[in-house]
Amino acid sequence: MKENNYENTNKSLKKRLKPIKRALKIAGTFLLSMFLILVITGTILVTALTVYVVSFMDDAAYVNLDNLQSNYTTYIYAQQGDEWITYDMISSQGEKRIWVNLEEIPQFVRDAFVYSEDERFYSHDGVDFQGTFMAMANLFLHFWDTERGASTITQQVVKNITGDDAVSGIEGIERKMREIFRSIQVEKNYTKDDILECYLNIVHLYNNCNGVQAAANFYFNKDVSELTLAEATSIAAITKSPQANNPLQHPEANRQRQEYVLEKMLENGAISTDEYEQALAEELTFIGSMSYTSGTEADGEGTSALSAYDNFDDVSSYYVDAVIEQALEIFQDTYGIDREAATEKLYSGGYQIYSCVDLDVQKAVEEKFLDSSNFSSTVLDDPPQAAFIAMDYTGHIIAVIGGVGEKPYPRCLNRANQAIRQPGSCIKPISAYGPAIDLDLITWSTRFKDVPLKILNTDEGGTMLWPKNYSTSGNYGAWSGEYNFAYECLNRSLNTTAAQIIEMLTPSAAFNFLKNDVKLSTLVTYEDGRTDIARSPMSVGALTNGVYLEELVAAYQIFGNLGKYYEPTYISRILDRDGEEVYVHKFRASQVLDESSAYVMNRMMETVVTSSRGTGRAAKLNNVELIAKTGTTQDWKDLLFVGCTPEYVSGIWYGYDIPKEIPTGTYYSSSQIWKNIFGEIADAGTITEFPASSSVVTREYCLESGLLAGSRCTETAVGYYKRSNIPVTCSGDHTGLTDDSTFIETEEVINS
Numbered sequence: 135m136k137e138n139n140y141e142n143t144n145k146s147l148k149k150r151l152k153p154i155k156r157a158l159k160i161a162g163t164f165l166l167s168m169f170l171i172l173v174i175t176g177t178i179l180v181t182a183l184t185v186y187v188v189s190f191m192d193d194a195a196y197v198n199l200d201n202l203q204s205n206y207t208t209y210i211y212a213q214q215g216d217e218w219i220t221y222d223m224i225s226s227q228g229e230k231r232i233w234v235n236l237e238e239i240p241q242f243v244r245d246a247f248v249y250s251e252d253e254r255f256y257s258h259d260g261v262d263f264q265g266t267f268m269a270m271a272n273l274f275l276h277f278w279d280t281e282r283g284a285s286t287i288t289q290q291v292v293k294n295i296t297g298d299d300a301v302s303g304i305e306g307i308e309r310k311m312r313e314i315f316r317s318i319q320v321e322k323n324y325t326k327d328d329i330l331e332c333y334l335n336i337v338h339l340y341n342n343c344n345g346v347q348a349a350a351n352f353y354f355n356k357d358v359s360e361l362t363l364a365e366a367t368s369i370a371a372i373t374k375s376p377q378a379n380n381p382l383q384h385p386e387a388n389r390q391r392q393e394y395v396l397e398k399m400l401e402n403g404a405i406s407t408d409e410y411e412q413a414l415a416e417e418l419t420f421i422g423s424m425s426y427t428s429g430t431e432a433d434g435e436g437t438s439a440l441s442a443y444d445n446f447d448d449v450s451s452y453y454v455d456a457v458i459e460q461a462l463e464i465f466q467d468t469y470g471i472d473r474e475a476a477t478e479k480l481y482s483g484g485y486q487i488y489s490c491v492d493l494d495v496q497k498a499v500e501e502k503f504l505d506s507s508n509f510s511s512t513v514l515d516d517p518p519q520a521a522f523i524a525m526d527y528t529g530h531i532i533a534v535i536g537g538v539g540e541k542p543y544p545r546c547l548n549r550a551n552q553a554i555r556q557p558g559s560c561i562k563p564i565s566a567y568g569p570a571i572d573l574d575l576i577t578w579s580t581r582f583k584d585v586p587l588k589i590l591n592t593d594e595g596g597t598m599l600w601p602k603n604y605s606t607s608g609n610y611g612a613w614s615g616e617y618n619f620a621y622e623c624l625n626r627s628l629n630t631t632a633a634q635i636i637e638m639l640t641p642s643a644a645f646n647f648l649k650n651d652v653k654l655s656t657l658v659t660y661e662d663g664r665t666d667i668a669r670s671p672m673s674v675g676a677l678t679n680g681v682y683l684e685e686l687v688a689a690y691q692i693f694g695n696l697g698k699y700y701e702p703t704y705i706s707r708i709l710d711r712d713g714e715e716v717y718v719h720k721f722r723a724s725q726v727l728d729e730s731s732a733y734v735m736n737r738m739m740e741t742v743v744t745s746s747r748g749t750g751r752a753a754k755l756n757n758v759e760l761i762a763k764t765g766t767t768q769d770w771k772d773l774l775f776v777g778c779t780p781e782y783v784s785g786i787w788y789g790y791d792i793p794k795e796i797p798t799g800t801y802y803s804s805s806q807i808w809k810n811i812f813g814e815i816a817d818a819g820t821i822t823e824f825p826a827s828s829s830v831v832t833r834e835y836c837l838e839s840g841l842l843a844g845s846r847c848t849e850t851a852v853g854y855y856k857r858s859n860i861p862v863t864c865s866g867d868h869t870g871l872t873d874d875s876t877f878i879e880t881e882e883v884i885n886s
């Protein structure tokens with residue numbers, strides 16, 4: 135019974151369990167199905183995600199921090215005493231970005247940024263995942279108004295470099311994912327110090343400031359190394375929200391965030407309580423103007439923190455413009471790139487350019503050019519323009535000004551090196567007298583009759599008497615018919631003599647000297663039926679196109695340094711951002727005139743300012759020797775003066791941009807203008823006499839014959855002669871020294 139009962143009980147239990155079993159079976163099947171579905175779905179999802187992620191990893195191409203520095207400021211340095219100081223800076227889009235190495239950034243400046251922006255910077259691997267999740271959630275759910283937090287310093291660097299900054303929707307998520315992968319990759323390839331250095335140099339700090347150095351310069355007029363804790367934290371406070379927290383427009387918001395930065399530093403043990411309180415108590419003075427004080431020391435040469443007078447945002451100086459132009463040419467040559475690519479390099483390459491400027495001279499002359507009374511005795515409605523340039527005797531250009539009055543804008547027309555003007559009589563020493571002395575065709579006292587050449591078969595088919603002098607008197611109309619010695623013809627700028635010398639020398643010899651030896655690049659052998667290999671261009675400077683004032687002045691070096699020509703330059707050398715030399719100017723002389731020829735010329739040109747009839751006598755200085763030549767072109771369209779002292783070779787041009795006659799009686803002579811502009815500086819020179827040549831001697835010559843004075847010659851004077859070319863001694867028989875010819879017959883037909 136019991137068994138039965140049991141059996142029955144068992145049976146009934148089984149019976150009762152059956153639905154449960156079935157239910158379990160169903161449930162099991164269901165769960166298994168669900169599990170399988172999950173596995174399959176999961177696999178699909180994981181696969182999809184993997185494909186997605188892998189595609190991002192491909193997308194997240196290598197982020198190179200090394201390229202970062204490529205977008206920073208190029209410095210132009212000037213030498214002052216033994217130091218190189220910052221003269222100006224150039225960078226693209228007016229952005230102020232000045233790279234400083236991490237070692238130059240004080241620890242508390244680094245800490246201010248790290249502890250307020252990314253507390254766990256030193257422990258994470260590039261990404262703060264908790265914060266990132268929150269930020270991504272927000273992209274969908276929009277809990278917050280703006281993208282919020284959690285961007286590590288590494289991510290900010292990546293974002294800045296890649297310029298990848300979509301913030302919402304799918305694009306926002308994709309951007310964030312790329313940023314995460316890139317940040318992890320950056321952390322693998324660079325040290326924390328590398329990353330922090332980049333960050334501190336590119337972090338946006340408003341007012342066009344990128345990086346802590348630019349901000350220190352701009353907001354406090356200090357080098358980053360000189361910042362106080364209070365100043366550093368005020369700068370770090372900008373980062374959070376550059377517009378809203380910038381201390382110039384929103385000092386209170388900046389102050390609030392600054393307090394937060396200080397708290398974070400205190401909390402992390404970066405500063406003491408005392409330091410914290412001291413910083414809170416410090417009153418800040420914001421400068422907010424770009425009077426730069428900084429200089430990098432990347433080249434180890436100790437560019438100092440002295441301030442240059444030039445501001446970053448102004449129109450820069452004509453000198454800086456000239457440096458930029460020359461640097462562009464150098465880059466095109468050095469890198470074999472076009473002008474556009476060279477510009478890109480110069481403006482964002484972080485180069486260090488060592489210029490030849492003499493800041494004192496440049497600034498003094500700039501001031502003179504602001505005052506129109508230095509050029510004209512009366513105020514004109516339509517005043518002429520002017521240009522000035524000065525260099526030393528090895529081709530360093532020390533000052534350049536390209537226009538009268540306020541400089542209108544950066545890289546405007548520089549009339550000293552971008553305008554081609556007629557040199558007039560300033561051509562004569564280099565085209566005629568210099569080469570003729572060098573070839574022993576003439577001496578100090580060679581006699582020239584003031585009469586024209588008779589030129590046969592002119593373009594019109596007839597003959598003509600040429601050239602006229604600018605101002606003449608005497609028996610032959612435009613020509614005096616009188617005899618003068620060579621040095622007098624030079625100092626009175628007689629056109630007839632220049633023409634006669636070119637006749638002896640030939641136009642092509644003169645042309646070759648100008649083109650090849652003293653490098654007047656604008657002379658033409660043939661252009662539109664005209665050539666500079668002809669009488670008129672070579673004798674009186676009526677060139678096909680003209681010359682650059684810079685090249686004309688450079689050519690005159692030879693008369694002050696015993697015949698050596700140095701190519702003029704604004705730049706002595708250029709270093710790249712790593713301090714590697716990109717360019718060094720070769721100050722290499724070519725001896726284009728014999729020392730003795732150059733010194734005889736020097737003495738002849740001194741009479742231009744010392745002789746009673748010298749055209750340049752208004753420029754005479756009190757303390758130092760001055761040698762010079764004036765130039766006036768046809769119809770008084772251009773006035774020139776090139777003057778050399780033992781220290782400087784300099785020149786001025788005065789005239790209209792579109793050549794026309796300068797109103798008579800209003801302007802000063804070119805000699806006077808030169809003296810007004812440069813006289814004071816030139817006269818303050820410490821070297822008072824030119825170097826003499828031992829191959830030049832003084833000798834008495836006969837005032838009748840121009841030959842070496844003999845015992846029977848009563849009237850004599852002293853001249854300078856090359857030892858190798860002293861005239862023969864005068865016999866004392868002075869008959870037959872004059873004739874009554876009214877012109878000199880030319881021997882062959884040369885286009886004039």
Ligand SMILES: [Zn+2]
Pocket residue numbers: 836837838839843844846847848864865866867868
């Ligand atoms: Zn004599």
